[in-house]
Every structure is written in C-alpha cells, then in structure tokens.
Amino acid sequence: MSKARRALFADALYGAEQPAALAPAGPAPPDASWLAAASPPTVLAPGLVVVKDAVTPDQQRWLALVAMRRGREPPPRGFWVDRPAPAGPDGSSPLRREPNSSPNAGRARAYDALGAFADAEAPLRALCAALVGAARRADAAMPPMAPTHLLLVHYSRGQHVRPAIAWHKDDAPNDGKNDHPVVAVSLGESADFQLCAGWSRARQAALDAAGALHRVRLESGDAILFGGPLRYAHHAVSRVHVDSCARHLLPLLGGARLSLTFRDALGIDAAKYATFRPIAHGEAGAGARASACAMASVAGPGMCAD
Ligand SMILES: O=C(O)CCC(=O)C(=O)O
Numbered sequence: 001m002s003k004a005r006r007a008l009f010a011d012a013l014y015g016a017e018q019p020a021a022l023a024p025a026g027p028a029p030p031d032a033s034w035l036a037a038a039s040p041p042t043v044l045a046p047g048l049v050v051v052k053d054a055v056t057p058d059q060q061r062w063l064a065l066v067a068m069r070r071g072r073e074p075p076p077r078g079f080w081v082d083r084p085a086p087a088g089p090d091g092s093s094p095l096r097r098e099p100n101s102s103p104n105a106g107r108a109r110a111y112d113a114l115g116a117f118a119d120a121e122a123p124l125r126a127l128c129a130a131l132v133g134a135a136r137r138a139d140a141a142m143p144p145m146a147p148t149h150l151l152l153v154h155y156s157r158g159q160h161v162r163p164a165i166a167w168h169k170d171d172a173p174n175d176g177k178n179d180h181p182v183v184a185v186s187l188g189e190s191a192d193f194q195l196c197a198g199w200s201r202a203r204q205a206a207l208d209a210a211g212a213l214h215r216v217r218l219e220s221g222d223a224i225l226f227g228g229p230l231r232y233a234h235h236a237v238s239r240v241h242v243d244s245c246a247r248h249l250l251p252l253l254g255g256a257r258l259s260l261t262f263r264d265a266l267g268i269d270a271a272k273y274a275t276f277r278p279i280a281h282g283e284a285g286a287g288a289r290a291s292a293c294a295m296a297s298v299a300g301p302g303m304c305a306d
C-alpha cells in the first residue's frame with residue numbers, strides 16, 4: 001500500500017486529534033475493582049516494577065475521560081505546551097504557551113494537586129494505593145507512597161519524534177523530594193520506556209550492548225513504578241508507536257497517548273508549579289534536563305524533558 005493510502009486508512013481509523021465533545025466521566029470504578037484483572041507485577045530490578053494490564057478497558061476509559069476533561073480546559077489547568085513564538089525585532093524568539101488543541105501539539109502536560117480532581121480524587125488514590133501495594137508485595141525495595149499530585153502528559157497522535165521524552169531524572173521540586181515511587185499509568189498509544197541509573201550516553205550504549213538496559217513496552221492499561229534505589233534513575237520514552245492506540249480509547253483519544261503520573265510531592269503548591277519548567281527556572285535538576293534537552297534538540301521545540 002502506498003504511503004498516502006496508508007495515511008488515509010490511518011486517518012479513517014484514528015480520526016481527529018481531539019473528539020468534539022467529551023461525555024462526563026460517569027461513575028468511578030469501585031475501589032476493590034482496581035487491579036482485579038492485572039497480571040502479577042514483574043520486578044525488573046529492586047525499585048522497578050511493571051504491572052501489565054493494571055487497568056481494564058472500562059477503567060482506562062474512565063481514567064482517560066477524567067484526564068481529557070481536565071486537559072481540555074484552558075492552560076494552565078488544561079494541557080499546555082510552550083513553543084517558540086515568531087522572532088521579535090531583536091531576533092529573539094520568546095516562548096508562547098499554547099493549549100494542546102494547537103495543530104501538531106506534540107507533548108503537553110497538566111499538573112495539579114490530587115485534591116483538584118474533585119470526585120475523581122478518591123478513586124485515583126485507590127488506584128495508586130492498589131498499584132503501590134502490589135508492587136511492594138512483589139519488591140521489598142519499593143517504599144510506600146501516598147500521592148499528593150498528579151501529572152498528566154499528553155502525546156498527541158503523530159508526535160512520533162524520537163525520543164518522545166528525552167533522558168531525565170524526576171528531581172525537580174514538583175516531582176517530590178523522597179524515595180517514594182513515581183507511579184505511572186499508560187493509556188492509548190504504546191510507548192517504549194527506558195530506565196538507566198547514572199545515565200550517560202556511554203553507559204547507555206554499554207548496557208544496551210550487554211542487553212542490560214531496562215526497556216519496557218508500555219501498552220494501554222500498563223503501569224510502571226520506580227522508587228527506592230531507582231527513584232532518581234534517568235528514564236526516557238524513546239518512542240511512541242505510530243497508530244497503536246488501543247481501539248477502546250480511539251473515540252476518546254483520537255490516537256494519542258496519555259501518561260498519568262502520581263507523585264508524592266508533599267508541601268508543593270500546585271498553583272506555583274502548574275506551568276513549572278526546570279530549565280527556565282534554573283532549579284534543581286536543570287543541569288540534567290538541559291543536557292537531555294540538548295540531546296533532544298533535533299526533535300524540535302517542546303520535546304525537551306522538562
Ligand atoms: O510518559 C511517560 O510515561 C513518562 C513521563 C515522564 O517521565 C515525566 O513526565 O517525567
């Protein structure tokens with residue numbers, strides 16, 4: 001099939017970037033139903049656990065609706081991305097905040113306290129608790145964690161630049177300052193997640209050659225937790241797979257990927273950090289992120305790890 005014909009088929013199947021209207025999220029999944037159909041957790045290393053099929057298709061739809069309803073609010077409550085604006089008379093190009101409905105929005109985010117998710121807060125907490133409990137039963141190195149904040153990351157369909165998110169550590173203030181796990185649930189398109197403690201280009205290459213680089217294909221409904229000894233390990237999403245969106249989420253996501261990341265960032269003012277960019281602020285983690293950003297510069301604006 002020609003490239004153009006393939007693209008036509010994909011458009012028919014995957015539809016528009018954003019659906020026109022979003023139904024209410026409806027009743028939340030009961031607490032006891034979380035992880036009922038999950039695969040047993042896989043411990044990839046002390047502090048790194050994957051739970052395949054952590055959430056069922058119905059639960060995924062509920063989570064995606066909660067995230068998309070929030071994401072479609074205007075920035076900064078909704079998904080936002082910073083892009084260079086047209087250069088001014090002095091040649092400089094300031095950043096312009098855009099909502100995720102912009103064409104080719106790329107990777108956009110929204111960050112808030114869990115309390116801001118209203119009716120969804122309690123079920124979201126129950127999901128996170130179920131994941132942390134399962135991971136801890138499987139992995140003695142995984143610390144407990146009670147989430148305070150939720151980061152939503154939206155990779156729009158067609159945002160298949162590589163890396164989708166460059167190597168970085170979650171070490172900014174809004175990521176939390178403890179070894180409690182980052183708990184991430186993947187929805188929509190599949191992605192390749194990589195993790196490498198003490199990352200450098202050379203170390204990554206050496207581990208890769210030895211088959212020892214942690215690589216996980218995250219499919220819709222899968223969860224990954226990294227905490228304890230690996231809480232500050234570098235990680236990246238090397239790739240989001242073209243047109244791989246789970247069919248049950250197609251009408252809702254239009255072929256995007258969502259990552260819902262729970263964090264224990266106790267004491268952080270969500271309003272202050274709603275549009276926080278470590279590089280712009282020069283705060284903790286900026287060095288690592290700046291180098292990751294330089295690495296990703298071929299990927300274009302908005303593709304840095306901040
Ligand atoms: O999209 C993902 O699964 C990872 C996102 C991530 O690493 C981050 O936002 O810090």
Ligand SMILES: [Fe+2]
Nearest residue numbers: 168169170235
């Ligand atoms: Fe991260």
